[in-house]
Amino acid sequence: MQFGVFTIGDVTEDPTTGRTPTEAERVQSMVAIAKKAEEVGLDVFATGEHHNPPFVAPANPPILLSNIAAQTTNLELSTATTLITTNDPVRLAEDYAYLQHMAGGRVDLMLGRGNTGPVYPWFGKDIRKGIPLAVENYHLLRRLWRETAIDWEGEFRTPLHGYTLAPAPLDDVPPFVWHGSIRSPEIAEQAAFYGDGFFHNHIFWNKEHTQAMVRLYRQRFEHYGHGAADQAIVGLGGQVFMADTEAEAKRIFRPYFDNAPVYGHGPSLESFTRDTPLTVGTPQQVIERTLGFADYVGDYQRQLFLVDHAGLPLDAVLEQIEILGKEVVPVLRREFEARRPEHVPSNPPSHASLVAEGPDSPHRKVISATAGLDQVTEEAAV
Amino acid sequence: MTRRLVVLTAGLSQPSSTRLLADQIAGAVAAEVSGRGEAVDIQTYELREYAVDLATMMATAGMPTARLDQLRRAVSAADGLVVVTPVFAASYTGVFKMFFDALDTDALNGMPVIIAATAGTPRHSLVLDHALRPLLSHLRAVVMPTGVFAATEDFGGGAAGRDLAGRAGRAAAELAAHVVSTGGDAVAGFTPTSTGRDSGVDVPTEVTPFMKLLGGHSG
Incomplete structure (x- = not known):
């Protein structure tokens, strides 16, 4: 199973000191966080994509991820999320294929639609078309990574004739893709159709909702013939702050919680830790809470933690990653594997595992589903 | 078949004249529905008791609480x-509006609704048609022609008190006609099978098959 951190790169005042990091400091902090994650044995670093202050997550994640790739050797580099709605799928195909080459294949990505309204018109798109944009753009993206001399016409982008991606994906194997959505069943359906991964952010919502979304994805994954429902590739978010005692963790984290973007000045720390996966306490408490996630989403493959937001200073963030790597994740790895049935994959597909599947791998097909293919053929014939 | 009537009252004091009016209208609706040969189940909710849940939802970019989800399901059902x-301040209360802000866009599609308000003076009576009616129309509810407004003096005796009961009865008769006619009168297959109402609380178990979402794109 993979464990890692994901960040949205918010530039937020530290409420205990009144100091706001500069954008330059915050950009560099994201590199430091990724390097620390590798140093302490975590598996994944995922960055958000942003186009507006107060965020410095890159507008084009491969820029940051290439830099990190050059300074790490094992870390899997991912996104949380790459905007499939407002980005040109041709540029996504080009930039992420290039990143694969820079990172020696240590790349996957998570697609999302984005929820910042003005970003859509800034890029000439209509937020009300979010789902159709995600569907068409991703289908084109799959073709760009898998075919040459492409002729293509769609609703949202200028047509292509005779387009061939360069460089082609590393070893002709496109990166593995996750689809992230908090509440849109269409996106769970999309992930299931292609046999891609499904990631639930999890941290701003009650667990019953996360459970229902993951269940839907698993059922449809099986429907489309990619394997049994419990073999579908699931990732979850989580949010933690740890100290030697629960009281100490709460004392340190409370001012950050109370002033945090998104949920600050709202619910109490106590009610938010009850209603969402946020865990503020000892490493042992984080271990127990996290193991419990599998009780309601099933055995899963990737757990990402949010540890660097709400103005927490970098040294505190690095300390949290240290605790995760040294005390929490080794136990989680052991315990999650102990409960996992043999037929359920431990890890999401990696570049190496996808290469090993060979040229006839379903992953290399534009439409990898087996259910509903008759319909595709009929429509293609019309 | 038992018809479900949900009463939402946004009074903040206890006892509240708003709750008095809500109960009076609910009673009138029960009488009108019963008079049409159907049973009625009345569930009354004080929105004041959901003020903290609503504030939590607003302050977390939309994370609902379990209690609020239960109410949202009940309302759409x-x-x-x-x-x-x-x-x-010349309009509905904040907590009243917050509740409607917390609803899914399809939560009230086709819902028959009686709008009612209380105030200290009859000079606020147009609040029904300037504030409540547009709000409910926006949410695609079917608002009864008769709204029920009660100023303090309407709770007294004499003509004012009798008129209030008359208005409540007229609104109740309008609502009962809608409530009792729900379902059964459309020929199957010729109209949409349901109201298309959805509380938005639960993840749907039926999804649009992806080939349909994908349209003409092929592999």
């Missing part, structure tokens, strides 16, 4: 609705 608010 109702056959008819009675909504009553006091007038604060």
